[in-house]
Amino acid sequence: MTVAEARTDERVSAILVSLALACNNAGSYALSLVAARLLAPSAFGELSSLLAVLVIGVVPAMGLQTVTALRVARKSDTSLMALGLTTAAIVAGLGLLLVPVLVLVLHLGSFVPALLLAATLGPLTLLGLFHGLLQGSRRFSVLAGLIALEGVGKVGGSLVGLLIAGNATGALAGTALGSLLVVTVSWVVCGKPRPIRGARVGEVLHTAQAMLALVLLVNLDLVLARHTLPAAVAGEYALGSIVTKIAYWLPQAVGVLVLPRFAHGGSRRRVLPIALLVCAGLDAVVLAVALVLGPGLLTIIGGTGYSGSTMAVWPFALTGSMLALVQILLYARLADGDRRVTALLWAAVVVEVVVVTAWLHGSAAQVVGVSACCVGGLALAGAYVEIRASGRGRA
Structure with a gap:
């Protein structure tokens, strides 16, 4: 394959992965819209809270995918299926142990929805293994297909269950069945790998910790705004946080494509600056739109009910852009085995919580300003650590 053909293939892969991720996220958004119209407010609140727990519960799958992709890229492990099954079993077991807690905290009328949630965690965690196998071997077109299939299985199953049963239990039953179908197809697509002894879960748990902190940073300011700001202002802030997530998710395909190259130090040092520049370039568009449209962007997103808003939107775009850079730097450091x-x-999570709750929470601008500063400082710290590590690698 020529250099030109390789670059064309990479562009096609980037487009396919981006489209798959976008469709997956759009499907989740569509599920929320449909559920809000079909369910009573109390039932919708129950389903939304359970789905939020599911988002946290699949963080180990992200860690498993990252570790698997790096090991495949290095060709350093043959026990990956055992690793995936062990991780999935641990996550599902923890989900079962937490069933009584979920029933109590979320005020569920039955144990069944929480049990279905635990049953869903196993397949979705194992799915991270198959994504990592494809990502590490750079089979990005197939990976894009499985990402799209995941969206169809989870969201489609949830919608079917919701339409049949008309409640959160039916929706979660559909999610569980759809996820099981997707993971079965993924196992076949990846060549029906068999488990062998020698699973090492410690690295997955460490990576999952880092991924969990990143997930918290993406959503933390919204929770803090809800806790500290008046309800109306918190509602506007929630719309602004959509801009944050747009800026964060827009360059996601970049991380998927470059992670296997981070597995080797020399390649990482060459590819990392390019990846950061591509992320910055993509998010520059979001930031420019936010600057030009200003508060009018909230009207476009949320409707005429927000036409009188004067809240600046560009800090949300800046925060999401910094989060995208942090994710790339996180991948680079994890690939180097750096636990710092x-x-x-x-530390960024703790600082943001303390500063907002104890001091700067008088307005939406203060809350998002703290978030932007914490994430920006984290990006600078990550870049400094990477530069120091690269300097030692050349020495």
Whole structure:
């Protein structure tokens, strides 16, 4: 394959992965819209809270995917199926143990929805293994297909269950069945790998910690705004956080494509600056739109009910852009086995919580300003650590 053909293939892969991720996220959004119209407010609140727990519950799958992709890229492990099954079993077991807690905290009328949630965690965690196998071997077109299939299985199953049963239990039953179908297809697509002894879960748990901290940073300011700001202002802030997530998710395909190249130090040092520049370039568009449209962007997103808003939107776009850079730097440090990055992420979480709750929570601008500063500082710290590590690697 010529250099030109390789670059064309990479562009096609980037487009396919981007479209698959976008469709997956759009499907989740569509599920929320449909559920809000079909369910009573109390039932919709129950389903939304359970789905939010599911988002946290699949964080180990992200860690499993990252570890698997790096090991495949290095061709350093043959026990990956055992690793995936062990991780999935641990996550599902923890889900079962937490069933009584979920029933109590979320005020569920039955144990069944929480049990279905635990049953869903196993397949979705194992799915991270198959995504990692394809990502590490750079089979990005097939990976894009499985990402799209995941969206169809989870969201489609949830919608079917919701339409049949008309409640959160039916929706979660559909999610569980759809996820099981997707993971079965993924196992076949990846060549029906068999488990062998020698699973090492410690690295997955460490990576999952870092991923959890990143997930918290993406959503933390919204929770803090809900806790500290008046309800109406918190509602506007929730719309602004959509801009944050757009900026964060827009360059997601970049991380998927470059992670296997981070497995080797020399390749990482060459590819990392390019990946950061591509992310910055994509998010520059989001930031420019937010600057030009200003508060009018909230009207476009949320409707005429927000036409009188004067809240600046560009800080949300800036925060999401910084989060996208942090994710790329996180991948680079995890690939190098650097555990300091996890400490940096959790330090940023703690600082943001303390500063907002104890001091700067008088307006939406203060809350998002703290978030932007924490994430920006984290990006600078990650870049400094990477530069120091690269300097030692050349020495």
